[in-house]
Every structure is written in C-alpha cells, then in structure tokens.
Amino acid sequence: MKILVCISHVPDTTSKIKFSDNALDTNGMSFVIGPYDDYALARAVELKESHKATVTAINVGKSDTEPTIRKALAIGADDAIRVDAEPIDAFFVATQIAEIAKSENYDLILMGREASDYNGGQVHGMVAEMLDMQAIVPCMTLDIDGNTATMTREIEGGKEIITCDLPFVAGCQEPIAEWKIPNMRGIMMARKKPLKVVEAVQPEVLIETKSYELPPARSNCKMFTSDDMASLVRALKEEAKVI
Amino acid sequence: MSVLVYIEADNGTIKGSSIEAAFYASQAAKGQAVTAVVTDKLEDSAIGELGKYGVQKVLKVSDERLAEKPVAPIATAIAAGVAESGANLVIMARSSLTDAVAPRLGIKIKAAVASNVVALPSQEGGEFVVKRSIFTGKAFVDVALKGDKKVITIKKNSVSPQATDSASVDIASLDVNFGDKDFSITLKDVKKQEGDILLPEADLVVSAGRGLKGPENWSMIEDLAKTLGAATACSKPVSDMDWRPHHEHVGQTGIKVSPSLYIAVGISGAIQHLAGVSSSKTIVVINKDEEAPFFKNADYGIVGDAFDVVPKLTEALKNA
Ligand SMILES: Cc1cc2nc3c(=O)[nH]c(=O)nc-3n(C[C@H](O)[C@H](O)[C@H](O)COP(=O)(O)OP(=O)(O)OC[C@H]3O[C@@H](n4cnc5c(N)ncnc54)[C@H](O)[C@@H]3O)c2cc1C
Numbered sequence: 001m002k003i004l005v006c007i008s009h010v011p012d013t014t015s016k017i018k019f020s021d022n023a024l025d026t027n028g029m030s031f032v033i034g035p036y037d038d039y040a041l042a043r044a045v046e047l048k049e050s051h052k053a054t055v056t057a058i059n060v061g062k063s064d065t066e067p068t069i070r071k072a073l074a075i076g077a078d079d080a081i082r083v084d085a086e087p088i089d090a091f092f093v094a095t096q097i098a099e100i101a102k103s104e105n106y107d108l109i110l111m112g113r114e115a116s117d118y119n120g121g122q123v124h125g126m127v128a129e130m131l132d133m134q135a136i137v138p139c140m141t142l143d144i145d146g147n148t149a150t151m152t153r154e155i156e157g158g159k160e161i162i163t164c165d166l167p168f169v170a171g172c173q174e175p176i177a178e179w180k181i182p183n184m185r186g187i188m189m190a191r192k193k194p195l196k197v198v199e200a201v202q203p204e205v206l207i208e209t210k211s212y213e214l215p216p217a218r219s220n221c222k223m224f225t226s227d228d229m230a231s232l233v234r235a236l237k238e239e240a241k242v243i
Numbered sequence: 244m245s246v247l248v249y250i251e252a253d254n255g256t257i258k259g260s261s262i263e264a265a266f267y268a269s270q271a272a273k274g275q276a277v278t279a280v281v282t283d284k285l286e287d288s289a290i291g292e293l294g295k296y297g298v299q300k301v302l303k304v305s306d307e308r309l310a311e312k313p314v315a316p317i318a319t320a321i322a323a324g325v326a327e328s329g330a331n332l333v334i335m336a337r338s339s340l341t342d343a344v345a346p347r348l349g350i351k352i353k354a355a356v357a358s359n360v361v362a363l364p365s366q367e368g369g370e371f372v373v374k375r376s377i378f379t380g381k382a383f384v385d386v387a388l389k390g391d392k393k394v395i396t397i398k399k400n401s402v403s404p405q406a407t408d409s410a411s412v413d414i415a416s417l418d419v420n421f422g423d424k425d426f427s428i429t430l431k432d433v434k435k436q437e438g439d440i441l442l443p444e445a446d447l448v449v450s451a452g453r454g455l456k457g458p459e460n461w462s463m464i465e466d467l468a469k470t471l472g473a474a475t476a477c478s479k480p481v482s483d484m485d486w487r488p489h490h491e492h493v494g495q496t497g498i499k500v501s502p503s504l505y506i507a508v509g510i511s512g513a514i515q516h517l518a519g520v521s522s523s524k525t526i527v528v529i530n531k532d533e534e535a536p537f538f539k540n541a542d543y544g545i546v547g548d549a550f551d552v553v554p555k556l557t558e559a560l561k562n563a
Binding site: 036090124128130138161174207211225226233 | 318340344350351375378382387422427433434435441444490514524527528539556560
C-alpha cells in the first residue's frame with residue numbers, strides 16, 4: 001500500500017500573530033507540522049506497521065520548510081517530496097499534489113482537515129475532485145481491511161460510520177491517532193532518507209491577498225461577585241443585549 | 244451579480260445558518276437574481292420562508308439518496324444549479340457538509356473559492372473582496388476573488404438577517420446527472436444526539452473545562468445551558484479524557500464557534516482554546532483563579548468556585 005501524507009508548515013499554535021509590510025511577521029516564530037497534518041502522519045505511520053505501507057510526505061514550500069519535512073521523516077515517513085514554490089493558495093497547492101499523485105497511484109492520500117495558518121480546509125476536496133476520488137473530511141478513525149476502509153466522520157452533533165474503497169483522500173482530525181514525537185533513532189535516520197525537490201506547475205491563481213488585520217482587543221473585563229448574579233444577568237440583557 | 248445560495252435543512256426545517264446565507268446572498272446580489280438550491284426534504288410551505296430573505300427562485304433536487312447528505316453528489320447537484328441559473332457567485336453557510344462540498348464545487352465550476360468568510364463582500368471598482376478569518380480567529384485577511392465564478396462559505400454571525408414582508412418564491416425541480424463515482428461511499432451508521440441544540444448553530448454556548456474535576460459534575464452545566472437555551476461545549480482535555488463527546492470540543496483543533504454569548508466555566512483560556520472561541524460577541528468567564536488568562540479576553544468575569552457560582556447564575560436567570 002502506498003500512502004501520501006500532505007504536510008503544511010505553519011507557525012506553532014502558541015505564536016502571537018503579527019503582520020508587517022503586508023505579510024506575516026515570522027520574526028521569532030517557530031514553525032511546525034500543522035497539528036491536523038500531524039494526526040494524518042501519525043495514522044499513516046501506524047498503517048505502515050500494520051499494513052506494510054510505504055509513506056511519502058509531501059510539502060509545497062520553499063527550502064525553509066525542509067526542517068519541517070525532516071521532522072515528518074523522523075516521525076516515520078519513508079521519503080519526501082518538496083514542490084519548490086510558495087504555497088500561494090489552496091488551489092495552487094492542490095494542483096501540485098494532484099499532479100504528483102496522477103503518476104504515482106497512491107492508495108491513500110491523507111492530510112489534516114485544514115491548515116492551522118490560513119484555515120482554508122480546501123486542499124483535500126480539491127485534490128479529490130481533480131483525481132475523481134472521494135474525500136472524507138473530517139475523518140476521526142480510519143481502518144483498512146483489504147481494499148475497503150471503514151471511517152468515522154464527524155457531523156454536527158455526532159458522527160457517522162462510512163465505508164469507501166481505496167483509493168481516496170481523507171482530511172484527518174483527532175482522535176485518529178496520537179501525535180508522535182520523533183525519537184533519536186528516527187532523527188538520525190531522517191537525515192539519510194530521500195527528499196526529492198520538484199518544480200511546481202503553474203496554474204492560473206484566482207485569489208489575490210489585499211491586506212491583513214488583527215481583531216479588536218476586548219475592552220476591560222467587568223467583574224461581578226457570585227452573590228450578585230442578578231447584576232450580571234441584567235448586564236447581559238441590557239448592555240450586551242445577548243439574552 | 245447573479246447569486247446562488249445552497250440551503251440546508253435539518254429535520255424538515257431550514258437551518259438558521261442557511262437563513263443567514265440566503266440573506267447574505269440577497270445583499271451580495273445588489274438587486275440581481277437570487278436562486279436557491281435545496282437537496283434536503285422540505286415542504287413547499289417551508290421553502291416559501293426564503294422569499295422573506297430575498298430568494299426569488301428555488302431549484303429543488305428530489306433524490307432519496309441525498310437524505311444522507313453525501314458530499315460528492317451534493318457538489319454535483321449545486322454545479323447543476325449553477326449551470327441552470329447562470330449564477331456567478333455561490334454562497335453556503337459553513338457546516339460539516341458545505342466545508343467538504345465547497346472545494347469540490349470550486350473545481351467543478353472553475354471558481355475562486357474563499358472559506359470562512361466573516362462579512363459581506365466589498366464590490367467597489369469591479370473588484371470582489373471578502374474578509375476571511377485566519378489563524379483560527381487570531382487574524383483576518385481581505386482577499387480579492389478573480390474570474391467569472393466564485394464560491395464562498397460564511398461563518399456564523401457574518402450578517403444579521405432581516406426578514407421583509409413575504410414575497411412569493413418560484414419553485415422548480417432540477418434534474419441532475421450524477422457522476423459514476425458520486426455515490427461510492429456507503430453510510431453504515433449515524434450516531435447523533437437528538438434533541439440537543441447543535442453547537443455550530445447555537446447562538447448561546449455554555450462551555451466547561453478541566454476545572455470541573457469530572458464528568459459527574461456536568462449536570463450544573465447542563466442546567467445552566469437548558470435555562471438559557473444554550474448548547475454545551477468543552478475544552479480539549481475534557482474530550483480527550485472522554486468526560487464529554489468529541490463533537491463538543493472547541494478551539495484550535497476542535498470546533499470553531501462564534502455565538503452571541505460564550506460562557507466559559509473552569510477553563511484557563513490557553514491560546515489554543517481562545518483561538519476557537521474569540522470571535523464570540525460576548526464572553527463571560529467563571530474561574531477560581533483571578534490570574535487565569537481567560538479574564539484578559541472576557542467581557543464579564545466572576546472569580547469564584549464554579550460549584551458555587553454556576554447554580555447561582557442559573558437561579559438568577561430563572562428569576563429574571
Ligand atoms: C497544538 C495544540 C492544539 C490544542 N487545541 C486545543 C483546542 O482545540 N481546544 C482546547 O480547549 N485546548 C486545546 N489545546 C490545549 C490547551 O493548550 C490547554 O491545555 C487546554 O485548553 C486547557 O484546558 P482547560 O482550560 O479545561 O484546563 P486547565 O488549563 O487545566 O484549566 C482549568 C481551569 O479551571 C480553573 N478551575 C479549577 N477548579 C475550579 C473551580 N472549582 N471553579 C472554577 N474554576 C476552576 C483553574 O483555575 C484553571 O484556570 C491545544 C494544545 C496544543 C498544543
């Protein structure tokens with residue numbers, strides 16, 4: 001079985017987001033594998049052990065993403081591909097992934113349900129549509145028996161259990177697997193694993209970024225005591241007008 | 244701009260978020276045609292409600308297989324609606340269905356796709372610009388969508404729908420040629436808590452964290468929620484420990500909510516939790532630690548023991 005795992009390279013979730021010169025200010029920021037992609041990778045590595053799969057990690061990014069890709073190799077991917085381009089938008093990224101997947105016949109294309117930076121949540125659906133496959137999102141459990149996968153998909157207020165034949169795309173979230181932390185041996189081995197750099201194809205991009213802004217800060221928090229809940233209820237009714 | 248809106252129903256009624264989408268569509272249309280596509284079972288009388296929010300024509304797709312809300316066939320059906328109506332812009336309210344449908348539809352109709360949109364578009368000088376929430380609520384970006392076709396998904400509370408006097412709606416049925424592989428997913432089982440208010444749809448949310456000590460203490464949270472008519476939510480450790488079901492988990496790696504009121508009980512206010520809830524209109528925090536970071540991101544706060552404060556708040560709401 002051949003598995004492709006798509007990895008985004010995003011600021012650590014504790015990062016304070018700032019912009020300068022109409023771009024993300026990455027000064028002092030550390031970058032990680034997107035938390036949802038990390039779940040997808042963890043499940044892929046488990047399948048590698050249980051189903052004799054090979055796992056390829058792919059990232060669309062410039063050379064600064066290589067430490068993130070090496071981390072995916074240290075966690076257990078066998079090899080990696082970097083498509084050498086800025087990930088301009090979801091359509092651009094999906095086009096690159098579909099282009100590579102067309103010739104490689106992966107049985108499974110896994111990624112996170114969304115990237116935690118631009119929150120597009122579109123790459124899985126776009127790749128699937130380009131390859132005429134199903135995309136299962138958000139995928140909470142994934143088990144494979146022969147050519148058929150059984151999955152749990154989260155829906156409003158609950159979940160559904162579905163089956164789908166390989167190949168397909170899944171956008172993963174917890175509790176599909178536990179995040180894996182690379183060990184020393186993994187880190188050593190990752191240095192020797194193949195990381196292929198390929199050129200990007202150039203589709204017509206339809207989205208242009210104009211400007212960024214930060215949400216307004218909340219004004220001072222008004223405090224109440226537990227013996228005066230009537231005043232809080234009044235404030236919610238008359239001041240905030242939310243109840 | 245000619246606009247198409249996808250309307251979702253739940254148990255025979257139009258979802259509140261889809262009413263927002265209909266109103267959004269009619270505002271964005273600026274007087275041009277607004278067509279809706281419905282794939283769920285809905286009585287014509289219920290569909291008529293859309294007229295009050297500016298929809299003129301409804302294309303109804305009747306196919307039993309769509310009752311399970313399968314993603315790929317619904318994307319095909321909406322694409323057929325776009326072809327039939329000649330719409331340039333497709334609006335959908337975010338849901339677990341439309342989040343998956345929008346990117347497929349974008350490829351099918353060769354559209355620019357923007358998800359997680361929080362306000363009406365600006366259409367000055369012929370440029371179509373929308374504001375998206377990014378970095379899980381920590382920032383916004385304005386993006387221009389180019390090309391003839393556009394698809395956008397909107398976040399809850401992006402507009403406040405206002406009904407006008409009922410106008411008549413023209414209802415027609417739409418035939419769809421589904422693709423060979425559209426129905427290749429088999430639904431085995433659905434596990435859904437019936438009767439509860441759905442968290443992503445809720446306008447009021449009561450959420451609790453590890454400060455509650457254990458799942459046996461949730462009855463006071465449920466009482467408060469019931470008194471308000473609110474949905475219940477929780478922090479990540481709470482769902483990780485199985486104190487509460489996963490679909491209640493909000494934050495960076497959970498559901499993102501933007502209700503009018505978010506009440507946080509015994510939640511410290513970690514940056515990853517705030518990420519999913521900070522776009523709530525009003526935030527109330529109950530925590531015994533006056534240094535809890537959540538107070539810096541709240542509008543109203545009570546420093547105190549949840550076991551003392553929550554029943555008193557419920558009581559005060561009942562008496563008000
Ligand atoms: C990549 C990543 C993603 C994450 N995603 C999420 C996410 O999506 N959602 C999320 O919630 N977290 C997420 N987290 C975890 C997050 O960092 C925090 O650990 C988590 O939010 C803490 O949950 P909590 O506030 O319930 O618990 P704690 O931090 O333990 O806080 C409990 C609070 O309860 C208060 N308390 C205790 N007893 C009482 C009492 N009797 N009465 C009143 N108050 C009391 C305490 O003062 C404390 O402030 C993520 C972390 C990472 C690294």
